[in-house]
Amino acid sequence: MATDLQEHLYQYRFASDVDQGLIHLAASGGAADSISEGPFFAGRVKHPRDAATLLLTLSTIVRTHFFDARPPQMDPIVTASRSLVRWEGFSGCCGAYARLDLDECAFETEQRRFGTTNVDFNPEMLTHLGRIGRADEVRLSIEAEAVTLEHNQSAVIEKKVRLPRRWIKGLSEVQVYQSRLELKQRFTPALLIPLIQSAARIGGSSQHLSISGGRPRFTTRAGASTIPVGGASRLSALRTILPIVREVSLYADERSGVHAWVGETDWCRFWLVLSPALQRGFSGEGQLLDSLVHDDWQERVDAILELLAGAETSPSGPAETIDPAELATRLGCTTSAARDSLAALATNGLAGFDAGNGFYFQRQLPFEERLVTRDQPRLRAARKLFEQGAVQMLPGESPGNTDAEVNSNGTTYYVRFRPEGEKCTCPWFSRYQGQRGPCKHILATRMTLEMKHHD
Known part of the structure; x- marks a missing residue:
């Protein structure tokens, strides 16, 4: 091991x-x-x-x-x-x-x-x-x-x-991806047998799934209605469940390329969630950084843990699902802030997400606040840049439009916030284009903006 x-x-x-x-x-x-x-x-x-x-x-x-x-x-x-x-x-x-x-x-x-x-x-x-x-x-x-x-x-x-520990990191990342999944199609098991057979021949290359007349097939060409499927050969893992399930649903997040296949019976569901590419794992993807950059999650984590513990000892048992909107009402915060707090719990493996019903679920594991940032090196690096005053806001700021320069290790990088997204001139952003979470310069700029608005 x-x-x-x-x-x-x-x-x-x-x-x-x-x-x-x-x-x-x-x-x-x-x-x-x-x-x-x-x-x-x-x-x-x-x-x-x-x-x-x-x-x-x-x-x-x-x-x-x-x-x-x-x-x-x-x-x-x-x-x-x-x-x-x-x-x-x-x-x-x-x-x-x-x-x-x-x-x-x-x-x-x-x-x-x-x-x-x-x-x-x-x-x-x-x-x-x-x-x-x-x-x-x-x-x-x-x-x-x-x-x-x-x-x-x-x-x-x-x-x-x-x-x-790698699983804890994977659990924290995969729940973010699952919260973005959307139901795309439902298939009978018989329709998937030829698809899985062709996936084995394709190997690990990236494909696009085309659905015509309810029948799925792989194509190398992207289209307006195709769904990206990276590492298609991994679908062979579903072969043994097809004789058992009555239906298989496909969920996908077209932006990231994460996709999930769900086999269902009257008494169970089997989920297989696959990363965007064969070479990518779910551990260390940086998807939690958007939530953890806000410090105020620390004010609510203890309250959430108390709520979950209270549910555990109630006569009807623990809450089967966690609804961020309901949680926000009970905590007196926004739904977005409640999600940020759940993200902090997810760093310890306490919170997962079920794309089937759209709610979070809980695992009974200990929570240690030090672990929230320990496995987030970009967040620690961003905090250091912020505390060093490395971020300088440039003139012309307006709602949704911000420009900044960040001095990092003797090099100046330029960060731009726009309604359509964020960009940075650093090599990390150039390589991943935000697909693996924000870079440390974008995070440090967010911290600076948050402090400025609070002041």
Whole structure:
């Protein structure tokens, strides 16, 4: 396992073990006082073979390097909430994000409350899942000290796991991209079989998806109605879910090129969110910088955490979704400010986004304010430029129109803010054109403008 691990996030109460033929996976829950309250979730799986196939598909994605051959992190995150059990993970290259939402109707539920853990899918677990049949009796239990999967008294020993820091960074970035996704098309699984077969032949090159008469096909030419699909070969990961799902929806953000494929049944949804290109991962994309540049998020984070904790202990359980507009009303701030605060929570992995319903969801993980900026070097560099007075506003400022020069390491760069967008003369902006977040000079200029307007 890679050494880049967010070790502080979990405190494990025991090493993984086997007891009476049951699988016990080392895990971490929330508050220490919840340990005696029993499982976060306990119930019988109604669709054992299909659920096992979906989990195997997720684990295959997690173990796959589509481009960058880094050591894989084979430890999906699982969250139990009031009405679903959610599994999440990233591919080894961090360019594919997979999520499996198992609804309440997927189980005969005995107990359910809010909690998050990180479990290990090693070869023994994969073999175990592969043996589950349609008529088998399978039970799942998720608690602060273990995740237990019962199946014909089989047993697998799992060791305690830690949440990779790279995954935390990926979770924070992918939720921003997901908040921009729009539903483009729905397909029957049969229509996608030829597309996935052609994707395997295409390889990792960038393509455009053309839809004619409801039938999708790849083309190398961009058109007014085509959808960019980078790294098309990654769609092969969907092959195993097609016999299970009744429909597959395509979501896309045409500006960034991020796209998502969602297989749905009556009892679950399987998400595959893909980065704009095979060579790009979701970790370190800089999409949170627009929100974190405003300092006032710090004033609201504690209040939001208290609200979420209060929901957790309410009789009806935690809020299933987080609505920024509702949050803004309760906090007495703008919806934009509430989103900025959720972005700060996302840096610690606490907040995710569900493009299917348009709301945020929460994971029960600790929050450390120091981590908000630790993994944002551009934000730290911008703060340094701002504090050094490196930004000089140029004459002629008007609403939506600002020009500034920024002295950085002996070189002067020019920043321009216009209603249609922002530009900088630095090499970073020239290379990425804002696709990987704002450069430090644009961020420092925003800080200077904000201070000026507050004064």
